[in-house]
Amino acid sequence: MDTLTPAQRSERMARIRSKNTKPELAVRSLVHRMGYRxxxxxxxxPGSPDLVFPSLKKAIFIHGCFWHAHDGCSTANxxxxxxxxxxxxxARNKQRxxxxxxxxxxxxxxxxxxxECEAKSADFVCKKVSRFLSSTKGRE
Structure with a gap:
């Protein structure tokens, strides 16, 4: 049973962003400070990636742990x-x-x-992005 009225639930769901989320803004700011454009x-x-590096043909998605059902993550309850x-x-989100x-x-x-849980650590993001963008393989 939902503890909110339908109007309250609708208002709360309408506030959920699909773009420019806090984790996305934090990662974008950090990657920009690292010198990447x-x-x-x-x-x-496909999927309108959150960060696209056209000259490198590399794309980064920044996923929320809840909405994208991050396996093994405590915030993906x-x-x-x-x-x-x-x-x-x-299941549909993960398939997509x-x-x-x-x-x-x-x-x-x-x-x-x-x-999202990884985006909380600037050091982790710096290492992951640097490794990904400097690699010639192409998968992180």
Missing amino acids: FRIHRKDL KPKTRASYWNEKF DRRNASALRRAGWSVATIW
Whole structure:
């Protein structure tokens, strides 16, 4: 049973952003300070990656642990109400994420994901981004 009225739930859900989230802004700021220049949310690429480095053909997605069901993450707790709805929702989100990353790779792009819980550590993000952008392999 939901503890909020439908109007309260609607208002709360309407405030959830899909772009320019706190983790995304933090990572963008950090990557920019590292000296990298990038494009954001390229709609012509599958999944509209959060950070795109066109000259390197590399893309980074910044995923929220809850909405993208980060395996093994303590902040990715599934709601206890309407469990079947949420399980299906998270499964669809994960499937879409895999499909977008695969489409980018087939098009010759390298893809990395930074999770919301990882974005809390500037050192971790710096190392991951540096390794990803300097690698010739292409998957992080």
